[in-house]
Amino acid sequence: MITIDRVSKRKGRARVLHDVTFEARPGRVTGFLGQNGAGKTSTLRVLLGLDRPEHGSALVCGRPYRELDRPLTVVGALLDGSGAHRARTARAHLRWVAVSNGLPVSRADEVLEVVGLAGDARKRAGRYSLGMSRRLGLATALLGDPAVLVLDEPVNGLDPAGIRWMREFLRDRAAGGGTVLLSSHLMGELAEIADDVVVIHQGRILVQGGLAEVTGDHATLEDAFLALTATAGAPW
Incomplete structure (x- = not known):
């Protein structure tokens, strides 16, 4: 379960989040939808303990991220890039992350297989395409086999086959009882995968609910x- 409760945040004089409140529930894919600059990434950074809010709370399984004992086993996150040093191979990067989080090094090869990078495990991250980097980032998020996934634009750079694979993979995670929070500005793709939709605009939540409820009488989510x-x- 992810719970965001009345989170507000400023950057300098600009308010980027205003009383943002929503939940992402187990067994469901929650689409977090907004234009570039709407506040999606700012919200996720607060949730993952990378930024502090002006007020409000952001909890994963009832606790702030900073208070999780072994965070990688609770929540896996994919934000910008893969997080890997360009000179490291994918396998070396994943093994380092696994060891630093008290996980068996065998998980590196397991998650590389899951995301379709087993054949490129010895390739340096700097030689990866954008789509491959997104897959490596997802592999990192999966190392601890967490019940919660937080993904920011996960299909960025993927080809059509990769997008379909990502869609099916995330649907399977939710079907198995996992919580998936998926941030995107690609409305057509979100409509293919999301159970619930949260729309953010200029730093505030406009609407949230089931996909059909949010779409309403309109022909498409877009x-x-x-x-x-x-x-x-403007919200302020």
């Missing part, structure tokens, strides 16, 4: 999103 954001005024 149509609903554009209608919502066109009529939304």
Whole structure:
């Protein structure tokens, strides 16, 4: 379970989040939808303990990220890039992360197989394409076999086959009882995978609910999103 409760944050004089409140529940894929700069990544950074909010709380399984004993076994995250040093091979990067988190080094090869990079395990991360880097980032998030996944634009750089694979993989994780929070500005792709949708605009939540509920009478999620954001005024 992910619980975001009245989170607000400023960057300098600019307020980037305003009383952001929503939940992502087990067994469901929650799509976190917004335009670039709407506040998606800022929210995820607060959730993952990378930034501190002005006020409010962000909890994973009832606890702040900073208080998790072994965070990689509770929540796996994919934000910018793979997180790997360009000179390291994928296997070396994953083994280092595994050891530093008290996990068996065998997990490195296991997750490389899961994300389809077993054949490129000895290739240096600096030679990876954007899509391969996203897969390596996902492999890192999976090392601790966490029940919660937090992913920011995970299909960025993937080809159509990779996008389909990612969609099926995340659906399977949710079907197995996992919690998946998926941030994206790709509305068509989100509509293919999300059970629930949270729409953020200019740092505040406009609407949240099941996919059908949010789409409403509109033909597509994209149509609903554009209608919502066109009529939304500044929140402060």
